[in-house]
Amino acid sequence: xxxxxxxxxxxxxxxxxxxxxxxxxxxxxxxxxxxxxxxxxxxxxxxxxxxxxxxxxxxxxxxxxxxxxxxxxxxxxxxxxxxxxxxxxxxxxxxxxxxxxxxxxxxxxxxxxxxxxxxxxxxxxxxxxxxxxxxxxxxxxxxxxxxxxxxxxxxxxxxxxxxxxxxxxxxxxxxxxxxxxxxxxxxxxxxxxxxxxxxxxxxxxxxxxxxxxxxxx
Numbered sequence: 217x218x219x220x221x222x223x224x225x226x227x228x229x230x231x232x233x234x235x236x237x238x239x240x241x242x243x244x245x246x247x248x249x250x251x252x253x254x255x256x257x258x259x260x261x262x263x264x265x266x267x268x269x270x271x272x273x274x275x276x277x278x279x280x281x282x283x284x285x286x287x288x289x290x291x292x293x294x295x296x297x298x299x300x301x302x303x304x305x306x307x308x309x310x311x312x313x314x315x316x317x318x319x320x321x322x323x324x325x326x327x328x329x330x331x332x333x334x335x336x337x338x339x340x341x342x343x344x345x346x347x348x349x350x351x352x353x354x355x356x357x358x359x360x361x362x363x364x365x366x367x368x369x370x371x372x373x374x375x376x377x378x379x380x381x382x383x384x385x386x387x388x389x390x391x392x393x394x395x396x397x398x399x400x401x402x403x404x405x406x407x408x409x410x411x412x413x414x415x416x417x418x419x420x421x422x423x424x425x426x427x428x429x430x431x432x433x
Contacts, residue, residue: 236424
């Protein structure tokens with residue numbers, strides 16, 4: 217994916233006016249190779265527009281690029297998500313925040329949305345702040361995934377300490393009873409469980425910064 221994206225797609229995206237794109241590759245304990253591409257979508261009408269290479273070069277160049285890239289893809293999924301109002305904790309919006317070496321993403325599937333949001337605001341975010349978490353985002357999937365799926369994103373500086381350090385609720389000084397109570401409240405909102413994945417930022421396949429998170433991703 218690297219060569220074609222660097223030489224053809226990214227220049228076309230810049231020329232077509234795409235303000236930023238971030239590419240993440242999974243790492244750590246992941247068994248399968250996965251790549252996540254994040255870019256802004258100002259409105260749904262943009263989905264009806266020709267591809268970036270078609271707009272920046274021509275349709276033939278776009279067809280040639282797609283023919284090459286198709287050989288490198290086993291499967292793919294596209295989704296559209298919006299930031300969940302009031303459920304994020306961004307203390308900084310600079311490039312370092314979005315370009316952390318590692319990013320931990322947890323997906324929680326459709327359940328009791330109101331209770332989930334209340335638990336995030338009242339239980340988790342205050343505890344995360346006490347534990348020293350600087351940046352945290354919650355996104356709601358609108359299309360391309362389970363209805364109502366929440367994706368929780370937290371940049372992390374290093375992979376190892378994420379798994380060997382005590383959990384964030386422990387670092388926040390919560391007792392075991394408090395942790396159990398919060399966990400039970402969260403679990404009651406989940407219909408299909410949760411999964412956690414760790415990704416690393418790929419600078420050569422990325423550019424720009426999201427800035428304000430109030431964009432559709």
